[in-house]
Amino acid sequence: KSLKNSVAPDDICRDYGADTLRVYEMSMGPLDQSRPWATKDVVGAQRFLQRAWRLVVDEESGAVRVTDAQPTEDDLRALHKAIAGVRDDYANLRTNTAGAKLIELTNHLTKAYPAGAPRAVVEPLVVMLAPLAPHIADELWERLGHGESLAHGPFPVADEQWLAQDSIEIPIQVKGKVRSRITVAVDADEETVRAAALADEKIVALLDGEPRKVIVVPGRMVNVVP
Known part of the structure; x- marks a missing residue:
């Protein structure tokens, strides 16, 4: 005032x-x-x-x-x-x-x-x-x-x-930046999440062959190291 x-x-x-x-x-x-x-x-x-x-x-x-x-x-x-x-x-x-x-x-x-x-x-x-x-x-x-x-x-x-979720969306990081997202079942194991991430078209386009490391944080994110 x-x-x-x-x-x-x-x-x-x-x-x-x-x-x-x-x-x-x-x-x-x-x-x-x-x-x-x-x-x-x-x-x-x-x-x-x-x-x-x-x-x-x-x-x-x-x-x-x-x-x-x-x-x-x-x-x-x-x-x-x-x-x-x-x-x-x-x-x-x-x-x-x-x-x-x-x-x-x-x-x-x-x-x-x-x-x-x-x-x-x-x-x-x-x-x-x-x-x-x-x-x-x-x-x-x-x-x-x-x-x-x-x-x-x-x-x-x-x-x-x-209220129960059937699926969740998980971001995929490459070199520390989110490059894509995948939708997987809530109870999907790490191997299933890893395979889905590496099969994603956007991620495939960013990789030159197999990545050096794939870190899966269950229910949170996938970090791909080329």
Whole structure:
């Protein structure tokens, strides 16, 4: 205030909406740490909420665009991973990482379903969004056909069967730099990981015959020494 460069919350609410202000402030970082304000970054929170809105509402017609299609296994893994993480983040007041997980789920659905995502995945997302953006979440909830407010829950519960990973992505380093990535089964042994790394087209192109050494760090990385 002494430098006369303060930003009035009323101005942000007027230009971007109260929910955008809430999402931005709670996504800036841990609540117990000071954080620099950057008005230009408020747009990022606004765009996230716009993507979430478009998952439910068609911008041109105003019609609800969710479908009754069954979610894919990838959808269910993404959903229940988000539910487990967001529940834990909210319980421990980590609103910034909760927001990041909701953005990740929203981006997944936006990319996978340009014509309308399954209701079974969209509705839990809207419920999880409510603590950060209560006004938009309540509006979306009503448009989805629900009469009661989201203020009293219930909050989604993760299904453990969708939290177990079948495969993992492992980076491959050559001369200390990541040159490619491979996807292998979680329980793949070192020999299998080694063989997959050396069969990767990008790695083959970088090698002149057999490498001198291949170091496999289980579940973490593969280091190839030409």
